Structure formats: C-alpha cells, structure tokens
Amino acid sequence: MKAASPFSFPVSPALAAKLAKLGLTRDADLVLHLPLRWEDETRLTPIRDLLPGATAQVQAVVTDASVTYRPRRMLAVTVEDAGGVLGIRFLNFYPSHLKLFQPGESFRFNGEVRGGFLGLEMVHPRFAKADDATPLPAQLTPVYPTTAGLGQATLRRAVERALVAPIADTLPAEWLAELGLPGLEASIRLLHQPPLDCALAELESRQHPAWQRLAFDELLAQQLSLATARRQRKSRPTLPLPPRQQLTTAFARALPFELTAAQARAWREISADLGEPHPMRRLLQGDVGSGKTVVAALACLQAIENGFQAAFMAPTEILAEQHYRKLAPRLSELGVRCAWVSGSQRRAERTAAWQAIAAGEADLAFGTHALFQEAGSFQRLGLAVVDEQHRFGVE
Incomplete structure (x- = not known):
C-alpha cells in the first residue's frame, strides 16, 4: 500500500525525502x-553580441561534438547561429x-561567457533542446x-503545484492600506514568478515591496x-527576588x-524583573x-542577597575561568562564596566544588x-546567567 503524499499533489517517496532535507514537508513550506535569485531566460542573445564575463542565453545549432583528452578529459561541443x-x-x-x-x-544554452583559446565559450552552461x-x-x-540530487526544474514544478491553491492573507485589508503594504498572495506569487517588467535589482537587493511585506510578517510573527x-x-508563579540594596x-x-x-538602565530593568513573582x-x-559582565554580576548578587544561589556559565573553559578570576576576588570581599567547576580540574x-554547591556553601558557581x-546539583538556584548564549547551540 502506497503511503499518502504529504502534499496536495502526488509526490514520490524519493522526491519527498529530498524535499524533507530542505524542511519542505507540506504545501505551505x-x-x-x-x-x-532570478535569471532572465526571457530573451536570446545572438552569438555575435556576446561579451566575456556576461551571463547570456543563446539558441544555436550543434555543428560538432567530441570527447577530447587535452588538457583533460572533456566534452567539447561547437554550436553556431x-x-x-x-x-x-x-x-x-x-x-x-x-x-x-x-x-x-538545436539547443538553448544559458551561462557565463568566457574567452577561450579558440574564441568565446561557455563552461557547463544549462541547456535544453x-x-x-x-x-x-x-x-x-x-x-x-536546493540539496544534492534535487534539480531546479523538479523543485520549480513542485513549487508551481503548491501555488495552485489560493493564499489567505494574514492581515486585515485596512491594515494593509494604512501600512502601505501589498497583499500576501500577490507578494508571494511575484517573488516566485516575477513578471518581465519587474525590477531585478530591487528583487535581488530585497528592497521590492513584496520582500518588505514578507519581512513585516516575519517580524510580526516573531513579536x-x-x-x-x-x-x-x-502565568507561572515563582519566588520573587526583590532588590535588597545590600550586596548590589x-x-x-x-x-x-x-x-x-x-548599564544603569539595563540594571534597573533586570532588577525590577527579578522582583516579579514570575520567571x-x-x-x-x-x-x-x-x-x-558587571550588569550580570549585579543580577547574581540580587539573587544571592535573597538567599538563593546563582550560576554564571560561559561557552568555553577559558572564558568561564576569566569571569571567575575577574569577579571572584571582588565578590569574596563582600562575603560572597564562589566556586569554580572545570573539566580540567x-x-x-571538582568533587569538592560540587559538594559546596550542593550544600549551599557556594553562593555563585562559575x-x-x-x-x-x-551529576551535581544546586541547593537553591535562583538565577542562571549564560554568557554568549549564541555559542552554546541551544535555544
């Protein structure tokens, strides 16, 4: 029994697997x-008008084709118009x-024109009878x-079939008028199938109104x-950590x-957030x-002065140790007990450090x-600081 296609049109299991590698598992994807990018295949350039370095499309008739072996094995084809x-x-x-x-x-060839030993040539152009x-x-x-084994022609056909169904707009018409934005369906169809009079430079620079509309939707969805x-x-309750104005x-x-x-503005906002009864x-x-780092240290101190522990994480041991050596001496003068956990210890x-953290004898762990x-655990963790979060590879 054949498995049902995840799309609204028939798709072979092999094609579905290749599309899935690109995250394309339904029509909306x-x-x-x-x-x-886009290529202009709407016009033909006579061979006599070709210029080296330009990308062009020609229609020509094959006059000779042979395999040559110098300087390397290749298929050499001569065409003329x-x-x-x-x-x-x-x-x-x-x-x-x-x-x-x-x-x-007769074929059409589309590619970059180059100057060769025997005149102008194209290397590995796209072609069609x-x-x-x-x-x-x-x-x-x-x-x-695209991905390996999935050609542009196949991908274009799949996209065209997915575009058959109408596309509902995500914004009310009055919003579009007020914001001066084009409709979603018109924007998507234009980007997939730009008309001849569409400004290619605007498309490629993403300044076209169709791009602006999709960017607006992406930002709106993010917000x-x-x-x-x-x-x-x-909606999730937690113990507040109000500012005590002691250690901080x-x-x-x-x-x-x-x-x-x-710094002061960021610290005021973070301090106020820590005092809220939610995470x-x-x-x-x-x-x-x-x-x-100074602002992060202040946040850790507000958690500590409320009787909680704090964790200060960095993506590498070198950076984590740098934070420890920079902050621990200053914090120890205030009575803050710091611990350092490292795989190189x-x-x-390392066991002693974890024992201190688990027993609540360490207020701040780096x-x-x-x-x-x-396997270690905190006795009463109240705040975690993740430095350079983008380098951890996690959400």
Whole structure:
C-alpha cells in the first residue's frame, strides 16, 4: 500500500525525502521556499553580441561534438547561429551527452561567457533542446536553495503545484492600506514568478515591496511569539527576588568607575524583573567591552542577597575561568562564596566544588554548560546567567 503524499499533489517517496532535507514537508513550506535569485531566460542573445564575463542565453545549432583528452578529459561541443560560433565545454558529463549533441540539433544554452583559446565559450552552461518554435518564458526564472540530487526544474514544478491553491492573507485589508503594504498572495506569487517588467535589482537587493511585506510578517510573527512566551512565563508563579540594596549597592560602590547610563538602565530593568513573582528571561546585548559582565554580576548578587544561589556559565573553559578570576576576588570581599567547576580540574577539586554547591556553601558557581550536565546539583538556584548564549547551540 502506497503511503499518502504529504502534499496536495502526488509526490514520490524519493522526491519527498529530498524535499524533507530542505524542511519542505507540506504545501505551505513550498509556498514559502523563496528563491535565492532570478535569471532572465526571457530573451536570446545572438552569438555575435556576446561579451566575456556576461551571463547570456543563446539558441544555436550543434555543428560538432567530441570527447577530447587535452588538457583533460572533456566534452567539447561547437554550436553556431546565423551570426557566429560558440564553444561549449563540459568537464563532467555522461556518455549520453555525446549522443544528445548530434550535429544539426538545436539547443538553448544559458551561462557565463568566457574567452577561450579558440574564441568565446561557455563552461557547463544549462541547456535544453529548443528551436524557433519553442516559446521563451514569460517571466524571470527563479533559482531556489536546493540539496544534492534535487534539480531546479523538479523543485520549480513542485513549487508551481503548491501555488495552485489560493493564499489567505494574514492581515486585515485596512491594515494593509494604512501600512502601505501589498497583499500576501500577490507578494508571494511575484517573488516566485516575477513578471518581465519587474525590477531585478530591487528583487535581488530585497528592497521590492513584496520582500518588505514578507519581512513585516516575519517580524510580526516573531513579536507575537515573544508576547505569547512572555504571557506564559507570567502565568507561572515563582519566588520573587526583590532588590535588597545590600550586596548590589556595596558592589557598585566598590567599582573603580560609575555605571554608564545604558548599564544603569539595563540594571534597573533586570532588577525590577527579578522582583516579579514570575520567571525572568532577558537578553542583555551589547558591544564587546560595553559592561555586560558587571550588569550580570549585579543580577547574581540580587539573587544571592535573597538567599538563593546563582550560576554564571560561559561557552568555553577559558572564558568561564576569566569571569571567575575577574569577579571572584571582588565578590569574596563582600562575603560572597564562589566556586569554580572545570573539566580540567583534578577530580578531587571538582568533587569538592560540587559538594559546596550542593550544600549551599557556594553562593555563585562559575563554569561551562557542565554546571547543568554533570551529576551535581544546586541547593537553591535562583538565577542562571549564560554568557554568549549564541555559542552554546541551544535555544
């Protein structure tokens, strides 16, 4: 019994597997699988008008085809039209190609023109059998992101079949009018099938209104997702960690500099969030040397002065140790007990560190992701700081 196609049209299991490698498992995925670029196959260039370095499409008749072995094995094809001769070379080819390029057969070749020893040539151009009766495309040809074994022609046909169904808009008509945005269906269809009069430069630079519409939807979806996650977090109760102005104030006063306006603003927001009766999740973003570590240390101290422990994680042992050596001396002066967990430590040292953390004798633990992957546990963890989170490879 054949398995049902995951698409609204028949797809072989082999093709479905290749599409799945690209994350395309339903019609909607194909609809939103947008081109990387577009090629103009709507016009033919006479061979006499070709220029080296330009990409062009020619229609010509084969006059000769043979396999040569110098300087390497290749298929050399000579074609001509009414105004000139062009060389075609294939460095990788099948025996069937030699049989295909029979003298007198007419083809269209599309590729980059190069200057060769015997005149102009194309190396590995795209080609198709065609003559004067073969119509030219009426629109620009999309080139999609693909995977091994999945050709552009096959992918284009799949996308075209997925585009048969109407596409419902995600925004009310009055919003579109107010924001000056085009409709979703018109935008998607234009990107897949740009008309001849469409500005190719605007498409490739992503400045076209169709791109702007999809960018708006992507940003809107991201904001809605963040708002939903924020609402879910607020529905989960947790113990608040209100500002006590003890360790945090002492630490700030001991610094050899005053917090910048941006640091102070970020710290006020984080401090207020820690005092809420629901979990906090914040991204602190800034340039290198802008003072993110100081703000993170203040957050750890607010958790500690409420009787909780804090974990300070970094993606590498070197960076984690750097944080430890930089912060531990200052924090120990305030009575904060720090622990350092590293895979390079001797077993006895690492065991002692974990024992202190588990017994609540360490207020702040520094380390890599091993802080949450090893067998150890925290007695009362209240805050986790993940430095350079993008390098952990996790959400």
